[in-house]
Each structure stands twice: as structure tokens, then as C-alpha cells.
Amino acid sequence: MFTLFVVHLLGLSLTFYLFHNVGYSSVMASSIVLIIAGVVEHLSISNAGEISTILVISSFVGMSSQNILSSIKTLVVASFIATIVYKFSNDYSGFGGASGTNAFIAVCITYLIFNFSKLKV
Numbered sequence: 001m002f003t004l005f006v007v008h009l010l011g012l013s014l015t016f017y018l019f020h021n022v023g024y025s026s027v028m029a030s031s032i033v034l035i036i037a038g039v040v041e042h043l044s045i046s047n048a049g050e051i052s053t054i055l056v057i058s059s060f061v062g063m064s065s066q067n068i069l070s071s072i073k074t075l076v077v078a079s080f081i082a083t084i085v086y087k088f089s090n091d092y093s094g095f096g097g098a099s100g101t102n103a104f105i106a107v108c109i110t111y112l113i114f115n116f117s118k119l120k121v
Contacts, residue, residue: 001087003047004054008086009079011037011055015062016075026063033059053099057082060103068111077113082106 011033018029037055061078069075085102
């Protein structure tokens with residue numbers, strides 16, 4: 001699980017960096033990470049498919065606004081949550097949108113963790 005977390009953090013950080021620091025659009029930044037995921041998918045390592053899936057999810061999380069994920073701390077927490085959601089999900093094959101849903105859940109939970117005191121209920 002630690003390996004998946006590290007891969008997730010790397011993919012998220014790369015997407016976030018390309019989007020917010022280099023100036024690529026969120027789609028272009030995500031696409032670069034998705035190309036890397038496609039290459040990883042064809043490597044002859046034991047868990048290439050799982051690593052590829054994690055890179056896809058992390059690229060979606062990395063597309064978030066700096067208003068939502070604003071610090072290294074929030075990136076790490078979002079990576080951790082997305083990795084946990086992935087591990088507890090049953091199946092990612094054949095269901096369109098599972099990776100995006102995972103990313104959405106991770107970003108929402110991260111936002112709530114860091115902004116719960118600011119919410120007016």
C-alpha cells in the first residue's frame with residue numbers, strides 16, 4: 001500500500017505542478033500523467049495495472065484548484081485518502097468514471113478536513 005501511496009503522490013504532484021507552476025491547462029497536465037500511466041501499463045512489472053490506475057486517479061486529483069488543494073499538506077492528505085478509497089473499492093474494471101469518482105471523493109474529504117471549521121452549517 002505504501003508503494004501505491006508514493007506513486008499516487010508523485011502523479012498528483014506532477015499534474016499539480018504542471019497545471020499551477022508551468023502553466024499547462026489542467027487537461028494538458030493530466031494528459032501528460034495519463035501518457036506515463038499508459039507506458040507503465042505495458043511494463044513487465046507485477047503490479048503495472050494497479051500502478052497505472054493509481055496514476056490515472058492521481059492525475060484527476062492533481063487537476064484541482066489551488067483554492068482546494070493549497071499546500072503540500074493537502075496534497076499528501078488527498079493522496080492518502082485516494083489511496084485508501086482505491087484499496088477499499090471492489091472493482092475498477094468495466095465501470096466508467098470510477099477513477100474520477102475516487103478523485104472526487106478524495107478531494108471532497110480533504111477539503112472538509114481542512115475547511116470544516118470555516119463552513120457555516
